[in-house]
Amino acid sequence: MSTMVDLVAVGKAPLESLDPSDIQLYAQDTWRPVFARFREEAPVHKVTVSPYSPFWAVTTHDLCTYVETHPELFSSDSKYGGISIVDLPFQNFIAMDRPRHTEHRKVIQPMFAPGELARMGEAIRQRSTTVIDSLPVGETFDWVDRVSIELTTQMLAILFDFPWENRRQLTEWSHWSRHVEAVSDPELAPIRDAKLAEMTAYFSGEWSRKRQLDPGSDLISRMAHSDVMGDLTWDEKLGTLALLIVGGNDTTRNSMSGMILAFNEFPDQWAKLRADPELIDNAxxxxIRWQTPILAMRRTCVADTELGGQQIRKGDKVVMWYISANRDETVFPEADRYIVDRPNARDHRSFGFGIHRCLGARLAELQVRILLEEMIKRNMVVEIVGDPVRPATLAGHGFETMPVRIRYE
Ligand code: HEM
Structure with a gap:
C-alpha cells in the first residue's frame, strides 16, 4: 500500500500531496477519503504531484455540473488534449466541440432511439437467458468473465454485426484502446499500436464492404451510408467506431460486476428489491451511481475564468471526478451506501451531463436491467466468495475478476 494512502486513511496527509490520479487508489479501493477531503477542503484543487500534472481536480457535484454545462469555456476538443487526463489524439465526436459535435452525434443517435432499444431488448434478453442458464451451480467461477464480459461483448457483436465466434476480439480491442497508461510505457505501447492497427484494418474493410451493400441497421452500415460521416477522414471514421466499442464495453461490464458487489455488501437492499421488483428501474x-464506471473526464479551459473561487487560466487542464460527484453527501445522503430506492439516484454523474451526456445510457441501463430481472425471476443468489481484483488504471473503474458462487432459493 502506498504511503499516501496510509496517511490519508488517518486524515493527516497535506492536501498538496494528494493525487486523485494515483492508480493505487483504485486498485486498492482506497479512494473515498481522498475525495472526501477534496470536497470538504478544496473542491477545485490544483494537483501538482501527478504524472499528468498540473491539472485542476473538480470534485463536487455542483462544480462538475457547472463545467459540463459550460462547453464554451471548457472544451472537449482533441486539439487541446481532448477528454482524457492523458493527452490522446481522439478523432471522434466525444472529443469535439459544437457545431461539429452536434452533427456527428445526430448520425449515431437514432441507433439508440426507443424503438431500436425495444428491438435490441429482445435479443439481449434471449442471450442473457442463455448465459445465465449455463452458469454452474454451487461451483466457484469468475463473474466478470462468464457474465459481465460475455454479455457486453455479445451486445457489441450485435451492434456491429461482428462475426459471432470472434467476438472476444472486440473485448481485446476495447481493452487496448482504453489502456491510457500503455501509451507512455515502452513495452506496452507497441502492443497497443499493433492491436489498434488490427482493429483499424478490420473496420476499414467492413466500412468499404457495407458501403457497397444496401443500408442495414447495424452501426457500421449506418455510418458508412451517412452523409455527414461520409465526409470524415479515415481516422475520424475509425475513431468514431472505436468510441462506440470502447464506450459500450468496459463501462457496462463494470456495472454488471458492481451490481453483484453492491448486493453482497448490502444484502438488505437485495431483500428489499426481491420483495418489490417494481424498484428495478431505480435499482x-x-x-450506475454507486459503481461510477468512468472515474473522470477532462476538459481544457479556453478562456480565463473563475471556478469554485479559483482562477482558471486559458489552456489549463480541468478534470471532473465523477466518482467524487457521485459521493457528494450534499446531494446523496449516505452516499457510500447502495440504496435501491434512493429517490434522486438519477442525478448521478456517471453518464456525464449536458451536450456530451452518454449516448448509450439507455442501452447500458437496459442491459443491466435485463440481467437483474432474469436473476430475480429465477431467485438466483450470487455470493462473492473471494476478494475481487481491481485493475490499477485510470481507464475505468471496475473489476478484473470476481469469484462467485450461485444458488437458487
Ligand atoms: C454504464 C455504462 C456507461 C457509462 C458509465 C458511460 C459513461 C459515459 C460518459 C461519462 C460520457 C460523457 C463523456 C464526456 O462528457 O466527456 C459518455 C459519452 C458517450 N458514451 Fe457512454 N457510458 C456507458 C455506456 C455506453 C454505451 C453502452 C455506449 C454505446 C454503445 C456508449 C456510448 C457513448 C458515446 C457515443 C458517448 C459520446 C457522447 C457525446 O460526446 O456526445 N456509452 N459515456
Missing part, C-alpha cells in the same frame, strides 16, 4: 440507476 439499476443506483448501481
Amino acid at each position: 439499476v440507476v443506483e448501481i
